[in-house]
Amino acid sequence: MSSRNERSWATGWFPAALVAMCVLSAVPVRAQTPDPAAQAMREELTRLRQEFEALKQQNAALEARLAALETTAPAAAPPAAPAQAAPAVPLPTEAAVPAGATGAGGPGGSLPVYGGANLSSKVFNPDMAVIGNVVGAAGKNDVQPSPGIRFDEAEVSFQSVVDPYARADFFLGFSPEGVSLEEGYITFTALPAGLLMKVGEMYPQFGKINTQHTHALSWVDRPLVATNFFGEDGQFHDAGVSVSKLLLNPWLFLEATGEVFSGNSSVFESHEPDQLTYAGRLRGYRDLSDAANLDIGTSVAYGHNDVGISYATTLAGVDATFRYRPLARAIYRRFLARTELMWSRRGQEDGNANAFGFYANGDYQLARRWFASVRFDYAERPGAPSLADKGVSAVVTYWPSEFSQIRGQYRRTRYAQQVTANEFLFQFQFSIGAHGAHVF
């Protein structure tokens, strides 16, 4: 009898049932070939379910609190309230771990591994971006020769919200010469009375060009007035505090900014701790139409300089920008005309040296990916105003996408020592990561 049973186990219904089970269990696997729309729906449903559960618990918690407050004897714990309502803060929901994610399949879904990609602490990581800038030059320049090609700088940025009251922005420059902190400041966004305050290392708001990051320029280089007045980088930055206030009125956007810095930068030098750099700016802006607008500002900066302890430099500037960008064709056509005039009064041993410089620039977008610019430069040298450099540039830029640019610039410079340089500059700029938009 036992041998008959053994035989039926091996040959009868059992193997057929086994095969049937395998076939049936294979079917759901095939049907699970991902269908993106259904997958999105499922994820949406899961998310909604979680939110609903969270809301239910929150509601229960709030009702418990209400009940507790209404009774005069707080010691009498509300017994009717559900057990999980006891804490005042709603319990965190249990996240259903999506199939395929780390930890799926464990009992109730196990937690992500420390150091893993899904760790929730990474959700607070700042926006990070790296913008590379490779420049080169061909042609003859005996006064300020440039290498045939060089990696100018990578701007690395870290930007994020600090807390409900402030955000922080860090901009580092990585170049073959080293790393520099260009800007690193906290911005208090929740101050009253129309105030905005920044504290940290930053570019003083002198004119327009000093605060423009290299990747936001429409030329390979910076205007002569910037390199003559601010130092060879064409910008100056310092550690300090900047407070700006909206001056509300019915006619235009009016903003006044006052800044105080430590006094050491490529323009100024502080010989004593109380020798600071002061800067101020008044900016007015008005829409002329949906497409056109005008932006005018005036700036001043004062601080001691490298001549000596009792010598100071004052900078003053006026800037004007006209923009035209028809809204319905905004991605194809725009025009910008900008000029900045600057004056420098530099205290020197033989008296004050007064220098003047300016640039006038026009940018035009020819097509979705093509931009052209023309710029005129004139700049006296702050230390020796009788020496003046002049220049003219024509630039064409191609944008394969929003995230990279290829640029060619013809630059003719007539230096003060009667030397003329004709150069062709080129530039490749490319960015990865999330870089926030800059101030208009």
Added chain:
Amino acid sequence: MMAMAPPARAAIKVVATTEDLAALVQEVGGDRVQVEALARGYQDPHFVEPKPSFILKLHGADLLVVVGRELEIGWLPPLITQARNSRIQQSGDRYLDASLTAHILEIPTGEITRAMGDVHPLGNPHYWLSPDNGRLIARAIQKKLSEIAPTDAAYFAQRYADFDRRLADAEKRWTAAMAPYKGLKVVTYHRSWPNFTDGFGLDVIGYVEPKPGIPPSPSHTLELIQEMKRQQVKIIIMEPYFDSKTPDAIARDTGARVIVLAPSVGGQKEATDYFKLFEYDVNTLITAIKETGAK
């Protein structure tokens, strides 16, 4: 800190990033709100200039309503930072992201890189183009307005109910009008129509852009023309802020028709509110379908 309710009869000043949100705020808020939109309906909402005049609007706002899903990421954050208005900061109680309760399509799964073009990692942000989502957005607005002005909660509730009813009636008409063309194959310029096409049963078989945010290229255009001929596609849907040169060339080659629909309230002059937006789009579509004999 308690949220200060505005005095009894002062209208709530609302700033919305797009005219669609502004239209929905107007529907729910009625005369208790004064609403303005930053972006115009006929401009590309990804590329709005962060003008200082917008800072002034945000500074005086009691409520900011945004589309979210990174649609405004290229221009709105510096405006909010400079607005000097603590309540409309993203963490504040007067910042409303309309996408949080809406049905979002095309949420990518798997790896995302910019090799795929200008992709939206949080899903397609043009979600207002669906009456269902219109309802969900309006509901979120109603809740937020009721928080700001609790004494008017009943008014907002009544206005929402009225909007809901009118929308349900209108939706029946639009669905009925589009029903004969269910499954119709179309091509769109940019990937900004999934909610609309899903809702009205259209099948988007290709895009004029080779990838989102990348302008048309000759090789992709050729492929698209061949595909359109193979599938007998007669309709190309375009937004008013794109250049019609390539779509026109495609239309000439395939015998298709280019129609410029309104992607937003204000996107065409007839689309003056949320209802007229769909009226214009549905009617223009149906007229073009009939004239081209598309199936």
